[in-house]
Amino acid sequence: MQAVLIDGDGIGPEVTAAACRVVAAAGVKVDWIRAPAGAAAAADYGDPLPDETLELIRRYRVALKGPVTTPVGRGFRSVNVRLRQGLDLFASVRPVTSLAGVTTPYENVDLVVVRENTEGLYAGLEHEVVPGVVESVRLVTRAAAERIVRFAFELARARGRRVVTFCHKADVMRLSDGLFLECARAVADDYPFVLFDEKAIDNVCLELAADPTRFDVLVMENQFGDLISDLCAGLVGGLGVVPGANIGGRNAVFEAVHGSAPDIAGTGRANPIAVVRSAAMLLDHVGRHEAAAQIERAVAATLQAGVGLTPDLGGSGTTATLTDELVRQVAR
Known part of the structure; x- marks a missing residue:
């Protein structure tokens, strides 16, 4: 090959x-x-x-x-x-x-972080409004949101995983994460044999620190995924x-x-x-x-x-x- x-x-x-x-x-x-x-x-x-x-x-x-x-x-x-x-x-x-052979405070961790890779704050849409004031645009589209959540469910189904957890901050970013959460719920409806959960990203961080074995597949937007995937690496x-x-x-x-x-x-x-x-x-x-x-x-x-x-x-x-x-x- x-x-x-x-x-x-x-x-x-x-x-x-x-x-x-x-x-x-x-x-x-x-x-x-x-x-x-x-x-x-x-x-x-x-x-x-x-x-x-x-x-x-x-x-x-x-x-x-x-x-x-x-x-x-x-x-x-x-x-x-x-x-x-x-x-x-x-x-x-x-x-x-x-x-085995790598000593950490946690045992039996087995999860997958699925991160949307093309949008969010990492889309690179930044500009200087006036000297000393910079604005960054957090981009979320329905097409990209649906695509990444569907990818996570397909991965879960193919690998025999039980739960997909969507991580968000829709209580604060009501439009951007609100749209993402709406898409996640709609896609989850197509996968009745895979459990769907939704959690605020700060609560996910707390629960990962307390007991990461409770998670299976985590799916989220770009910046959250960047941070959470490295955090999870530290667990193992x-x-x-x-x-x-x-x-x-x-x-x-x-x-x-x-x-x-x-x-x-x-x-x-x-x-x-x-x-x-x-x-x-x-x-x-x-x-x-x-x-x-x-x-x-x-x-x-x-x-x-x-x-x-x-x-x-x-x-x-x-x-x-x-x-x-x-x-x-x-x-x-």
């Missing part, structure tokens, strides 16, 4: 190379088509997301992406936002599961172990949800597990279900054995030692 590979910035090339090794060990031959994106692409092409990268993803349909650097409050616009909007990758999917060990996907009608980009960590780039200390698990999601997406499950089993076995782990996972190993152990476990 063929797929696009975006190495990314900082530790990106190191962790994506590790993921490619693990995929190969699982017996899947992938012709990786490299495509530029991020700060390095901005320097080489004058654009952090060259048109050729978008065209390659459109041609090959799926991509594995390493983390890219996004300047804070200056410089170029987020590559991640441009990718999602340019390819209409409307659904962010973050599976969050407890992992952090961004270094949680995979992610951005899925549209035709294309999908799979990526680790952590940053490019330039401070440790080249030191051999980068943890590749998040991008390895994202690669497993890619394989599952294209129908290579057994290979995806094989990789997930290898991750679990590696973490349980505690062999070769990087410092963030409590070990003294390196990117190379952790990748070697993952490859060994996959090949068993």
